[in-house]
Amino acid sequence: MSSLWQNQPAELTRLTPERIEQMEKKMRRNTYALLASMICSAVVTVGVAAYRPNITLTIGAILTVGGFGYFVWEVISSRRRRPSPVDVAIDYQRALMRHQMEFHRTRLWLRVFAIAPGGVLFFIGFAAAMPKLAPIIYLELATFMIAIALIVPLNKRAAAKLQRQIEELDRLQ
Amino acid sequence: MPQDDLYDQVTTQFGAALDRLARSYEADPDKRRDLLQEIHFAVWRSLATFGGQCSLRTWVYRVAHNVAASHVMKQRRARPLVGLDEDLPEVEVDVDGTIDRQRALERLYALIQQLQPLDREVMLLYLEEVDAASIGEITGLSSANVATKIHRIGKLIARRGAQ
Numbered sequence: 001m002s003s004l005w006q007n008q009p010a011e012l013t014r015l016t017p018e019r020i021e022q023m024e025k026k027m028r029r030n031t032y033a034l035l036a037s038m039i040c041s042a043v044v045t046v047g048v049a050a051y052r053p054n055i056t057l058t059i060g061a062i063l064t065v066g067g068f069g070y071f072v073w074e075v076i077s078s079r080r081r082r083p084s085p086v087d088v089a090i091d092y093q094r095a096l097m098r099h100q101m102e103f104h105r106t107r108l109w110l111r112v113f114a115i116a117p118g119g120v121l122f123f124i125g126f127a128a129a130m131p132k133l134a135p136i137i138y139l140e141l142a143t144f145m146i147a148i149a150l151i152v153p154l155n156k157r158a159a160a161k162l163q164r165q166i167e168e169l170d171r172l173q
Numbered sequence: 174m175p176q177d178d179l180y181d182q183v184t185t186q187f188g189a190a191l192d193r194l195a196r197s198y199e200a201d202p203d204k205r206r207d208l209l210q211e212i213h214f215a216v217w218r219s220l221a222t223f224g225g226q227c228s229l230r231t232w233v234y235r236v237a238h239n240v241a242a243s244h245v246m247k248q249r250r251a252r253p254l255v256g257l258d259e260d261l262p263e264v265e266v267d268v269d270g271t272i273d274r275q276r277a278l279e280r281l282y283a284l285i286q287q288l289q290p291l292d293r294e295v296m297l298l299y300l301e302e303v304d305a306a307s308i309g310e311i312t313g314l315s316s317a318n319v320a321t322k323i324h325r326i327g328k329l330i331a332r333r334g335a336q
Contacts, residue, residue, distance in 0.1 A: 003302040006280055010189035015213045023214045085239035086219050088313030092239045172318050
C-alpha cells in the first residue's frame, strides 16, 4: 500500500519569489478589505444621518460607527493572536480551537452593547426622518433585534462545542 | 542555512509528499492547488524560524499538516468527519489487480478524506512510511495512541482487502 501511495504521479510545486510576494500582499489585503467594508458602512450610515438629520438619527449613526470600529478592532486583534503552525499537531489544533472559543466566549455582552443601542436609535431615527419608508425600516429593525438577541446564545453554543472538542483532544495525549 | 536554500531543500525532498498531502485534504482540483500553495507559503514563512529544533522532515510535516487541518476545520461539510474507531462507509481499496492502480488510489483518497484531521494525519504519515516515534513527534500524540491508531489503520486497510 505504501509503495502504491508513494509512487503515484505528483505535481511538484515551487513558489517563485514573485508568487511569495503576491501571497504576502494577499494576506495584508484581507485586513484592508475588512477595514474598507467598515469605512463604506460608516460612510453610508453618516450619509443617511446627514441627508435627513434629526437628533435620534445622529446619535444612532455616531454610536453605530463606533460599534463598527470596535467590531473591526476585535476581529483584527483576534486574527493577530492566531496560533503558529510550527507546533505539534495536537497542540496546534487545541490552540486553534481555544483561540476560536475565546472569540465566542469573551466580551459577548460588550459586543451586543457596542452594536445594539446605536443600531436601534439609527433605525428609529431613520423611520422618523422617512415616514413613507417607516414600515420597511421597522421590519429591518425587528430583524436587527432578532440578530442581536441571537449573538449571545449562538456564540455560547459554538464555545461549548469547541470545549467538547478540546476535551476530546486532551484525552489523546 | 538561509530560508530560500532550506526551501529549495524542502521542495526537492518533500515536494511530492506535500502534493499527496494536499490531495488527501482537498478533493476539488482548484481548491487543492490553492491549498498546496498555502502550504508551501506557510512552510516558506516558517523556515525563517527553523533552527534545527527537530529534523527538517518533522518541521515540514508539522506545518503542512497544521495548515491542511485548518483548511478542513474551515470547511462546512454535509457529512461529518469520522474517527478511525468509528464505522466508516464502505470504500473498497484493492491493489491486487482486480481494479487498476488509479482507481485503487482514488478509493484510498476517498477513504482518507472521510477521516478527522488527526486520524488523517496519522494515516498519511503511515503511508509515507514515517516511523511511529516520528509520528508522535509530529502529531504530539502519545506513543500508546500512535500505536493504537496505526493498528486500526492496518486493520482498516486489511478489511478493505488492500494488503
